[in-house]
Amino acid sequence: MKNTISISIFLVLIFISSCNEQKGKLEKSVIEQAEETQEDKFYLNCKKKSINGIEFKACIKRPGNFTIINSDKKLVYEHEDNPAEFEFSDFNGDGFSDILLDYFTNVPGIKELLIFNPEKNDFERIVGFTNFPSAIKIKGTDFYYSYHRSGCADNNWDSDLFKIIDNKAIRFGNIKGIGCGIDNENGIYINKVNGQKLEQIKFTPREEGYWDGKWEFIEKYWTKNHNKFE
Template identity: 50%
Template sequence: MNNLKFVIKQFKEENFDFSLIILNGKFDTIYKHNDFINEYKISDFNNDGFQDIVLDYITNVPGIVDVLLFDLPNGKFQIIEELGNYASPIKIKNSECYYSYERAGCADYNWESDLFYLSDYKCVKVGNISGKGCGYEKRNGIFISKIVNNEEVEINWIKRDSGYYEDKWEFIENYWTKNHLKFTK
């Protein structure tokens, strides 16, 4: 981190009021995390050249994480608010946008993917792709929505038969990579 040094200590004992602390090079506490985490990883989450800390939780929804972004001007770490609402976040290459993936029932025949960006350490949702393949829906297929005045507005529907969409991972990545700018304007 540009020769800045930090100490990260994770606590797994239940009698602590926090589960992770970060100390600066002078051993001053610069961050305390109160929610119990399973583990943490150090990576450059937002590709700004500084290492961030990804906090992983054990939940019934895979991929729920919090991220502590390194705030260079203050020499501290800042948590991204509401990132836990976006499971398995992935940054779109050469973009400020991210997308998520989350199962939505029916043995993963139904699923959701949200498009969002970060603004002042907060997530701003701008789009959604919803896959419906369970068979009990009025319409099966892939529903694409844009967020307008905080409401999802359907802009496209791709009809598909009920069933598991094996190409969903590729579809989500390709769609958001090619179309994310349409949602941020």
């Protein structure tokens, strides 16, 4: 009889202890959720992404900066200028998600690029990337090309060939389209780039006006000829 009572008391104590433990966890969870809610009221937009086995949370905060923290709540990146929007995207095709930051500008397609570093498990800003709007990677290569309007209702335009080297966007080539100039200036100029110097290697005249076939021309030219600019 005494053994039965002792066992019953022991089981009751275990039950009470378990209830207290669950209550403590619940209270802790409620407190943490309240703290997170209090903190998140300043965030306009937050997105989470699991990369290399680690969850990252990127947020636009006003007032404040654009920030990225990991699952240990460690700040791994901070950007003073808040973007209008951002997205996780494997821009360089290495299998890890990067981050593209969008801004309100007069030139469509201007973005900041943050490349994920899988060795450090953090993000690194690519210097000079904003010089290459609407950038597209050439499949199977380390090259990218961009496009931007250069005036006259998009009759004048530029496309630059570039690489990302040591976290810098470096220009190697340029295609300049002019369709709004003096008659003998209208055409397609293809240039090799050496630092800030342009060396014209080809000129093809064309008629004045908007050229809707330029998109296909740009893609095909850079895809076929990018190695000539190294």
